[in-house]
Amino acid sequence: MKSKDQSARIYTAKVITDSERKTADGEDYTYIEAKAYMVRTEKNKDLIAEIDAGIKKETSVGCAVRDISCSICGRNIKTEGCEHKKGNVYGGKICCYLLSEPTDAYEWSFVAVPAQKNAGVIKSFNPSEEREKLAEWAREYTDELKSDIVRSAATVIPGLTGESVGEICDALSLKSLKALRDALRMSAQKNMPVIRQLESSDCDNGNENSEYKI
Numbered sequence: 001m002k003s004k005d006q007s008a009r010i011y012t013a014k015v016i017t018d019s020e021r022k023t024a025d026g027e028d029y030t031y032i033e034a035k036a037y038m039v040r041t042e043k044n045k046d047l048i049a050e051i052d053a054g055i056k057k058e059t060s061v062g063c064a065v066r067d068i069s070c071s072i073c074g075r076n077i078k079t080e081g082c083e084h085k086k087g088n089v090y091g092g093k094i095c096c097y098l099l100s101e102p103t104d105a106y107e108w109s110f111v112a113v114p115a116q117k118n119a120g121v122i123k124s125f126n127p128s129e130e131r132e133k134l135a136e137w138a139r140e141y142t143d144e145l146k147s148d149i150v151r152s153a154a155t156v157i158p159g160l161t162g163e164s165v166g167e168i169c170d171a172l173s174l175k176s177l178k179a180l181r182d183a184l185r186m187s188a189q190k191n192m193p194v195i196r197q198l199e200s201s202d203c204d205n206g207n208e209n210s211e212y213k214i
């Protein structure tokens, strides 16, 4: 993942169970609904148009889980493995991999074919109705950029006080703040490289991201 690929920020998510709908396995249909905001810029224009037109629709969640188990035999896929194959039917039951104890969520992205069928965009904002909220999120986003800048500046330019950095930030546009944040972050990371804390499991070698998909 690269920050330049990021177009929106998820600000809330919840799990919803719809007992009127059933899964292929006959259980109540449960899904995650996330809300995201994005800045209306020249760069995002095409993406927004594609979302509105329903061209960008299917999504996938990138996450890490502590355990993956087989729905048929209950064995831990990561540590034990089993002979059952995902999607095959055994004694009238579809084999699924059960993901439990999510430990991290990396990203929510548009994909050509979602790992989870029906995963996709369900509703877009009407900005005129949401203007107040959008302004608030824009403020939060600006504050977040500023604190990122102050943090990275402390590593890259230790001679400059946080207060001075804050004053410089106040004079900058959102676009310049973002450019400064990205540049400082890159320099700060060179000084202290960020190491990913979670290791991926080595099951399902065919697709390097498949162990994270739900």
Ligand SMILES: [Zn+2]
Pocket: 070, 071, 072, 073, 074, 075, 082, 083, 084
């Ligand atoms: Zn099994």
